[in-house]
Amino acid sequence: MAVPxxxxxxLLHRNICQAVGDPKRIQILYALHEQPRNVNALVEALNTPQPTISxxxxILRERGLVTAERDGTSVIYRVAEPxxxxxxxxxxxxxxxxxxKQSSVVE
Amino acid sequence: MAVPxxxxxxLLHRNICQAVGDPKRIQILYALHEQPRNVNALVEALNTPQPTISxxxxILRERGLVTAERDGTSVIYRVAEPxxxxxxxxxxxxxxxxxxKQSSVVE
DNA sequence: ACCGTTCATCCGCATATCCGAATATAACAA
DNA sequence: TTGTTATATTCGGATATGCGGATGAACGGT
Structure with a gap:
């Protein structure tokens, strides 16, 4: 594979690397991988204010890393990219x- | 593999995700993967001021993603994690x- | 010892990013 | 339409991050 x-x-940076450059978003991806959830379920699972989760x-949705499916008043999110x-x-x-390696180096 | x-x-965020969360660092990794180089070679290859490269x-060195080996007055960097x-x-x-997907969606 | 080269670090500034309360919007029920 | 629940967005402020000129430190040559 050639050098980019x-x-x-x-594009790589904007769409992927930056998206997983935040610990909360990594956490969200793993939570959705465990099982699809709506926003409220994430709010409770990650113990985080709703605007922060949304x-x-x-960000994850815009980059295509998760999908959103409306189900009545709630929206179910899923991991789009296993x-x-x-x-x-x-x-x-x-x-x-x-x-x-770090811990085995005595300097 | 369990949820982290x-x-x-x-640790995952600090040591890895954040490290590749900058386009210049991704570029450096690919340049070093092409071949090991000293700082000056990177400065010229990426057309970027030396303090920025250093x-x-x-950052990449602290996280163990590249190694630095002094050779006289210059320091040769290598990708540590293929x-x-x-x-x-x-x-x-x-x-x-x-x-x-993005381009094929007409909304 | 002095100098030139190479690299690392310091520092002030600009920008980007995150947070979460407040508010707006969407869907449904009565 | 009014109210309720669920989600999205706005906004101001705090923090983090990147930049690059100036400077410091390490090395080899003379």
Whole structure:
């Protein structure tokens, strides 16, 4: 795979990297991966004010990482890209390796 | 793989997600993946002021994503985690799918 | 010791991002 | 239409992040 052009770089950053650049949004992705939920369920599960949850959901939705389906008065959110969860899991595995190296270095 | 605890979430964010949350750092990772380089080579390859490059390298180095090896007066940087490049490549593939969906939706 | 090269860090400024109370909007029921 | 519940958006303020000139520190050559 070639080195990304500047335009692709910018799109990659805006649409994906930046979207998972916030811990609350990562948390939301995992919560929705566990099971689809409406906004209120997320508010309670993550113990976070509703506007905060809605704002993060809007960001994930605009980038196509979650889908929103209205069901009466509530809106059910789902993970749209299972690969995103896989990526996060790989990152977590990497993280363990990185932390081990850190702790084993005595300087 | 279980849902990450709050502490793991914070570490994941700080050590990895945030590190690749800047387009210049992604660009640096790809440039180093193409071939190891010293700071000056990066300055020229990315056409970016040296303090900016050094600052980004410090962030990547602190998180263990690149390694620095002094060679005389210059310092050669290398990608420490090839998996990080693989992850970015998967993100780029995802990106294409996401952009297609966007452009095919007529609202 | 002095100098030139290479890189790291400091610092002030500009911008981006996040937060959450307040408010607006959408859907449904009575 | 009025009220209630669920969600989205607005807004001001706080914090974080990026930038790059100026400066400091490390190294090798003379």
């Amino acid at each position: 052009s500047n335009e692709e770089l910018e 704002r993060h959901l809007a 690969r995103m969860i896989e990526i996060l899991d790989v990152m977590r595995q990497m993280l363990r390796g990185l932390l081990e | 605890s709050n502490e793991e979430l914070e 600052r980004h390298l410090a 998996r990080m490049i693989e992850i970015l490549d998967v993100m780029r593939q995802m990106l294409r799918g996401l952009l297609e």
